[in-house]
Amino acid sequence: MINRAIGVLRGKVANAMSHAPPPPKPAAEMNIVEITQYNKIPSQISYDRWWLFTWFVMVPVTIATGINAWIVENEHLSHEPPEYIPYDHLTQRSRPYPWKDGKRSLFHHERYNPIPGEGYSWKPLKEDDE
Numbered sequence: 001m002i003n004r005a006i007g008v009l010r011g012k013v014a015n016a017m018s019h020a021p022p023p024p025k026p027a028a029e030m031n032i033v034e035i036t037q038y039n040k041i042p043s044q045i046s047y048d049r050w051w052l053f054t055w056f057v058m059v060p061v062t063i064a065t066g067i068n069a070w071i072v073e074n075e076h077l078s079h080e081p082p083e084y085i086p087y088d089h090l091t092q093r094s095r096p097y098p099w100k101d102g103k104r105s106l107f108h109h110e111r112y113n114p115i116p117g118e119g120y121s122w123k124p125l126k127e128d129d130e
Contacts, residue, residue: 016048081112084119091116 020042027035093116096102103115111122 012048012052015045016052018045020045081114081120084114086117086119 023030023038024034030038093103097105099106103118105113111120114120
């Protein structure tokens, strides 16, 4: 089974590296069946190139990006949010939001988004020193 997979992969790589051959005769002399058969060659080459690109470039890049985002986000979540400073230009509201108490946005997070005029509603748990 491994040999079969390696053989298919070799075929795709060889096909992706090839170029379409010149047409067997001028297009004016070819009938529709010959034109259709000839046009399948470049499309198969393109298909194999994109197949290889997807599995050997995009999938590893996507996995590496996900791992990087996970590491950076865990580092970011490990510290407390900054102290709340009530800047007027950051808390301007022309009217209250139509849900809850009107101060929290639709995607409000208790730990990371302060409530205008009040500050953070999330309080860290403090360990008791005994």
